[in-house]
Amino acid sequence: xxxxxxxxxxxxxxxxxxxxxxxxxxxxxxxxxxxxxxxxxxxxxxxxxxxxxxxxxxxxxxxxxxxxxxxxxxxxxxxxxxxxxxxxxxxxxxxxxxxxxxxxxxxxxxxxxxxxxxxxxxxxxxxxxxxxxxxxxxxxxxxxxxxxxxxxxxxxxxxxxxxxxxxxxxxxxxxxxxxxxxxxxxxxxxxxxxxxxxxxxxxxxxxxxxxxxxxxxxxxxxxxxxxxxxxxxxxxxxxxxxxxxxxxxxxxxxxxxxxxxxxxxxxxxxxxxxxxxxxxxxxxxxxxxxxxxxxxxxxxxxxxxxxxxxxxxxxxxxxxxxxxxxxxxxxxxxxxxxxxxxxxxxxxxxxxxxxxxxxxxxxxxxxxxxxxxxxxxxxxxxxxxxxxxxxxxxxxxxxxxxxxxxxxxxxxxxxxxxxxxxxxxxxxxxxxxxxxxxxxxxxxxxxxxxxxxxxxxxxxxxxxxxxxxxxxxxxxxxxxxxxxxxxxxxxxxxxx
Numbered sequence: 001x002x003x004x005x006x007x008x009x010x011x012x013x014x015x016x017x018x019x020x021x022x023x024x025x026x027x028x029x030x031x032x033x034x035x036x037x038x039x040x041x042x043x044x045x046x047x048x049x050x051x052x053x054x055x056x057x058x059x060x061x062x063x064x065x066x067x068x069x070x071x072x073x074x075x076x077x078x079x080x081x082x083x084x085x086x087x088x089x090x091x092x093x094x095x096x097x098x099x100x101x102x103x104x105x106x107x108x109x110x111x112x113x114x115x116x117x118x119x120x121x122x123x124x125x126x127x128x129x130x131x132x133x134x135x136x137x138x139x140x141x142x143x144x145x146x147x148x149x150x151x152x153x154x155x156x157x158x159x160x161x162x163x164x165x166x167x168x169x170x171x172x173x174x175x176x177x178x179x180x181x182x183x184x185x186x187x188x189x190x191x192x193x194x195x196x197x198x199x200x201x202x203x204x205x206x207x208x209x210x211x212x213x214x215x216x217x218x219x220x221x222x223x224x225x226x227x228x229x230x231x232x233x234x235x236x237x238x239x240x241x242x243x244x245x246x247x248x249x250x251x252x253x254x255x256x257x258x259x260x261x262x263x264x265x266x267x268x269x270x271x272x273x274x275x276x277x278x279x280x281x282x283x284x285x286x287x288x289x290x291x292x293x294x295x296x297x298x299x300x301x302x303x304x305x306x307x308x309x310x311x312x313x314x315x316x317x318x319x320x321x322x323x324x325x326x327x328x329x330x331x332x333x334x335x336x337x338x339x340x341x342x343x344x345x346x347x348x349x350x351x352x353x354x355x356x357x358x359x360x361x362x363x364x365x366x367x368x369x370x371x372x373x374x375x376x377x378x379x380x381x382x383x384x385x386x387x388x389x390x391x392x393x394x395x396x397x398x399x400x401x402x403x404x405x406x407x408x409x410x411x412x413x414x415x416x417x418x419x420x421x422x423x424x425x426x427x428x429x430x431x432x433x434x435x436x437x438x439x440x441x442x443x444x445x446x447x448x449x450x451x452x453x454x455x456x457x458x459x460x461x462x463x464x465x466x467x468x469x470x471x472x473x474x475x476x477x478x479x480x481x482x483x484x485x486x487x488x489x490x491x492x493x494x495x496x
């Protein structure tokens with residue numbers, strides 16, 4: 001719950017899940033119309049037994065934890081060697097991008113690594129065994145993966161390119177036609193049904209949204225210079241996020257660490273060894289093709305923050321499983337043919353798994369020590385929980401406070417997800433004065449409430465103190481001990 005830091009789009013996706021439960025809302029899409037509502041419904045189910053924001057991150061953690069065993073099955077099917085599956089799944093289990101993003105951040109895109117691997121596994125079984133069920137399941141999983149996040153299209157383009165290289169164009173054409181294609185499309189229609197319905201009701205609504213949303217790479221023109229800028233950005237981010245999961249930000253520290261150079265040497269060596277096999281070359285084609293496509297759909301906007309750059313962790317997490325598979329294949333080749341080299345392979349595996357993990361934990365520990373995590377927000381939630389019941393009113397200054405408006409908006413969304421009676425009322429547009437007067441009336445009725453404000457002389461607090469009094473005050477500090485906001489426990493003033 002502490003790291004990575006919450007973002008408004010993460011919490012907003014879960015607010016939609018809350019609306020499904022509390023308001024009977026039945027969405028076809030997520031907050032962005034090019035993302036399906038699959039995650040929202042799964043999050044709503046997870047919220048039912050826990051009634052806490054923890055439910056959402058736990059849901060994603062379960063999908064993340066299930067991905068390495070699934071990678072083991074995929075690797076075993078492709079290579080027919082259990083040890084390659086063990087090498088690959090071990091690397092993925094300790095890989096910082098997979099831990100920090102795909103297993104922690106509670107939003108729809110975090111489901112893509114699991115669903116991508118699941119569709120790969122069913123497609124391998126379909127190629128090996130045939131049968132309408134396997135092809136139907138393949139189409140179903142592809143549909144679910146695409147509605148989890150359409151950026152996974154890049155991986156499917158890459159996998160198609162890799163399969164064409166490994167199996168040959170004629171074999172791929174043979175597999176993807178006739179009854180096989182019919183069952184794939186039928187499965188896809190099932191897995192993508194809500195999105196198909198939305199795009200019929202709102203003709204091509206998802207495509208229109210993707211072409212006009214300012215944060216996507218599809219909005220506006222794309223020049224060769226701009227494409228090359230994006231490509232260099234996302235490729236460098238992919239490389240630098242492997243050691244710690246926090247791209248670019250930690251690079252200066254890593255450059256002073258000799259172990260970083262050992263890691264890079266092993267990384268290049270294992271990739272080179274994997275490239276000596278046809279499957280390894282196919283997987284490298286997958287990676288290159290996927291990154292080339294991602295550079296079309298993403299802008300690569302540089303936004304430094306403790307989470308890392310905004311775009312890379314979101315879109316690049318889908319590449320982690322097959323990156324781990326390439327490394328697992330290279331480590332296996334490093335161990336051949338002698339037993340001594342087998343020990344070398346195990347040593348390389350241990351270093352490539354454990355050093356990035358340890359480096360990630362050091363970085364997170366440092367960020368935690370300076371409170372550059374969710375600690376301040378969670379602390380505020382704990383204070384309110386200890387002083388109030390869920391029916392008691394909580395007034396949060398956002399969205400009217402500057403310059404810390406973003407922090408207040410995060411806290412507001414978090415409080416709503418924790419089930420508190422938050423003012424101003426979520427999803428209800430009302431003037432600030434009306435929200436304040438409603439809050440004052442409810443404090444008088446309940447006997448107690450909490451106002452979360454940025455400064456003691458805030459205009460909202462002046463209005464409250466005309467009819468309420470402060471019972472106790474809590475100061476919540478952020479990074480570097482900087483005051484973020486005050487929690488004021490307010491009670492009904494005594495009758496004079």
